[in-house]
């Protein structure tokens with residue numbers, strides 16, 4: 126499949142209008158103010174011409190004073206209009222930036238896990254921070270000046286030609302090579318700008334990864350290796366930035382050189398015209414004074430073009446995320462479960478990851494499994510057999526690619542996502558806590574729960590340690606707060622799932638960091654308090670398996686056996702093999718477990 130050509134600069138930046146709309150009135154007024162300032166600046170040479178060819182040749186001094194006063198008034202008006210433009214553009218860019226950033230964040234929350242599997246976090250971070258910053262600066266400054274400069278140049282060129290068409294044409298002809306160079310510059314700079322912004326994203330990913338993995342890097346003494354890799358990436362970015370700077374320097378050179386050459390040629394021709402009597406001195410002064418007014422718009426064009434291309438690239442990168450189609454959405458006419466029982470059924474469920482090569486069979490290749498209300502089902506299989514993937518299907522973190530998963534007889538795709546995720550709660554092995562208090566973390570799925578519900582959930586998860594933290598349940602934990610042990614984090618994550626009061630609890634090995642005694646306490650409490658809750662638990666330890674009502678064995682993408690632990694031990698050789706390998710793992714990992722505190 127051929128990739129479509131990248132959108133033009135105008136088409137890309139035009140897409141910002143949706144976000145910039147509320148700010149546009151201020152920006153339009155800023156453009157008008159700025160344009161008036163340019164017109165005022167262009168009017169000053171006209172006054173000078175009138176002064177030189179008129180009052181200065183006569184005897185009426187009052188007219189000379191009048192024109193001096195007029196030039197002064199025009200200068201003050203120009204300064205006032207520029208100040209007005211600056212004031213007008215001060216805030217709209219920040220509003221647009223905030224609006225876009227909120228929309229991006231909302232979109233990131235909406236997009237399915239499959240999207241986040243593909244996108245490195247640094248690329249998203251650089252879009253949310255760096256790219257939006259570029260867009261804000263362009264909206265507030267680059268956009269206004271680019272338009273005003275372009276209009277000033279057109280008006281200025283018309284004035285130059287009308288003042289003296291021969292001299293004017295020298296400038297018009299001189300602008301042709303600049304336009305050609307400008308076209309080539311746009312192509313060259315666009316490529317480098319895109320590469321640079323992508324490299325910034327890669328660099329952000331590298332920083333994020335190494336900060337997250339700082340313990341591993343230190344423990345293995347790989348800090349210097351990570352630094353070398355980082356330096357290589359940083360050098361690549363530096364190379365791209367230098368390429369951009371060289372491109373800007375190239376166009377800048379042309380924009381400085383060509384007007385100067387045009388000035389020199391026009392000066393020679395102008396003097397000749399004045400000598401031959403076909404041009405007045407006032408006309409020549411007005412011509413060159415107008416040319417001088419146009420110097421800033423010409424020479425700054427390279428800078429504003431570069432800024433515009435940076436903003437275009439940033440806009441494209443922003444919309445790459447915003448244009449992602451969310452495949453996991455609410456159905457058009459959602460069904461509802463009136464009386465949740467918690468009967469979870471997988472019917473010939475298939476699943477394969479998007480990037481899975483087509484020569485491989487589906488990872489989940491026809492899962493048939495029924496978990497009855499109130500039942501605790503353990504899921505067992507060799508590592509990499511797809512247990513975690515299976516647990517992601519009921520809550521639609523991923524959608525089945527064939528077959529179905531249903532809850533109380535309703536296909537999970539027919540339920541509104543909010544309702545579905547209120548019925549089914551999850552806890553993962555990798556317990557994520559947010560930078561918030563213990564209370565906020567535990568009540569994430571049910572903010573309106575009572576204090577008694579909260580305490581009960583902490584009790585079930587054997588997370589009583591939370592009461593002894595410096596500020597009790599109001600202690601901030603997570604990245605910006607108190608560091609907790611792996612086992613403590615897992616127990617808070619489990620409490621979070623329990624506090625949600627779901628009808629189905631899906632636990633992806635959330636007790637792996639606990640010692641067997643604590644695990645037994647947790648499971649006993651779960652059984653006692655949540656007797657009516659269906660549970661699907663990925664088991665990596667024989668102790669977890671023995672506590673389940675029944676066990677499902679995963680093999681080659683299917684459930685090949687379901688029964689009690691003792692039934693399967695007696696009848697299934699693969700099950701015995703898996704359990705013995707779990708046994709070996711458990712014995713090899715006691716140091717990772719944590720005792721109840």
Ligand SMILES: Nc1ncnc2c1ncn2[C@@H]1O[C@H](COP(=O)(O)OP(=O)(O)OP(=O)(O)O)[C@@H](O)[C@H]1O
Nearest residue numbers: 242478480488506507508509510511512513514515
């Ligand atoms: N996001 C993903 N994208 C692509 N492939 C994935 C993704 N997550 C897992 N896989 C692959 O799917 C297979 C099953 O992974 P999964 O985590 O479901 O296995 P598991 O049985 O839970 O393993 P373990 O017991 O080691 O936790 C693995 O081969 C893994 O590489």
